[in-house]
């Protein structure tokens with residue numbers, strides 16, 4: 001780019017309806033300056049971002065590299081068993097010294113000048129700090145007032161909640177339980193402190209704005225329409241007993257539902273994705289076995305603003321991390337997991353059902369496809385706006401899924417944070 | 421690696437194996453997906469899996485099937501249930517070799533490996549590298565032809581460019 005970007009001096013007002021969020025201006029998804037401001041106000045300040053599961057780093061020295069916003073961070077277990085999150089950014093020359101996604105370390109050493117840090121991120125030494133003796137005199141060295149403790153890695157505030165690890169660059173951020181707010185019981189339903197086992201990862205880059213993925217999992221309208229498997233086999237559709245729940249800010253949400261038998265009914269009339277005669281050759285993919293921890297509902301899809309989706313759908317469970325890559329793309333990292341007390345049969349069942357979820361998933365590959373196509377539309381008409389009015393223009397919890405209330409809730413919060 | 425074992429593979433068998441790969445990728449690249457499950461035995465393993473999972477012995481696959489029936493369901497799923505932007509695939513396979521031979525229940529199993537690259541071409545768009553990796557396969561004689569009893573598509577590509585719809 002030749003011309004410098006204009007600064008984000010004053011919040012821009014782009015035709016938001018005065019006090020509603022039922023229309024979202026397309027520029028919200030495309031503007032470069034707004035995106036930079038989102039990184040500052042949402043990903044780097046005032047919010048908790050997902051970094052991983054404690055089970056990914058079971059032993060002292062185990063680490064995982066990941067991202068908060070566009071910044072690289074390392075989640076590492078130290079010798080006291082505590083989990084620390086530090087920025088992958090040497091205090092000396094800014095080098096992203098860690099170049100493995102997973103590994104084991106006794107300390108972190110920057111390859112450039114060998115500054116070394118302990119597993120809590122403290123600078124513990126650097127070469128030639130006291131100079132080099134030659135011909136009876138000391139050459140060089142750091143100034144006398146140089147203090148190691150002033151040059152730690154950037155240490156993030158860490159919250160480990162029942163095996164799930166969040167971090168924040170903002171040490172003033174509210175405590176994690178109050179951050180979750182009214183969503184906490186649903187979070188604790190999936191993560192009640194039992195040990196987790198990691199089944200594996202999927203990574204995709206979706207060419208759309210990161211908020212579209214939050215919207216997708218705050219949108220109970222589409223699953224029974226876009227996703228044939230959901231409506232045909234009764235995994236998610238509008239005639240089910242369901243609940244849409246938000247925290248008081250409207251930023252986090254849970255979509256909760258109970259599967260039914262599927263088949264034809266009022267909600268399949270005129271729905272072209274419904275396939276009355278669809279039958280599986282090998283139905284082990286849908287060999288659903290209810291689990292006690294569900295306490296009823298067969299699905300609970302949570303959005304923890306801004307960076308995490310927690311998927312429980314039948315026997316498949318995963319975390320999905322959102323890593324923004326500019327205004328028009330994000331990386332989507334899936335970590336499928338199970339519980340330590342799973343039988344081998346349950347593990348196999350979770351792995352089979354994973355065919356429904358992920359970059360090739362029967363009910364999620366198409367979410368990425370439609371997000372990409374929404375972004376195409378946004379790029380072409382910066383002055384247009386979306387329509388988010390199913391179930392009205394107001395925001396509130398519901399006991400049905402024929403609504404876009406959760407999306408409106410998120411944008412109410414977003415407007416406040418962004419000053420829009 | 422067992423040179424002694426793989427050298428026992430006749431030239432004729434090697435040519436049949438090579439032909440199997442040619443037929444397999446032609447089937448996919450020409451989008452004759454209904455014929456694709458027939459390249460596998462009735463009970464089989466088909467996995468498309470990120471290399472990080474394979475190397476760390478994590479079991480999650482991007483696509484996984486354990487029977488020809490599941491492969492048929494995958495074809496039905498992608499053709500009739502998954503909304504997607506259509507694309508052409510073009511597979512390039514190279515470096516095919518026989519890793520060894522195994523006897524299992526009186527039948528010979530041919531263990532093979534090969535590199536693959538898949539290019540994706542969407543309508544009105546430039547061709548792009550979609551997925552690169554290797555096949556780690558097991559081939560058997562079945563009903564007078566060679567079929568895959570196992571096909572592991574272990575891909576290097578760290579990120580799937582949005583979604584993966586068609587098999588590799």
Ligand SMILES: [Fe+2]
Pocket residue numbers: 216222223226227363364367
């Ligand atoms: Fe969806």
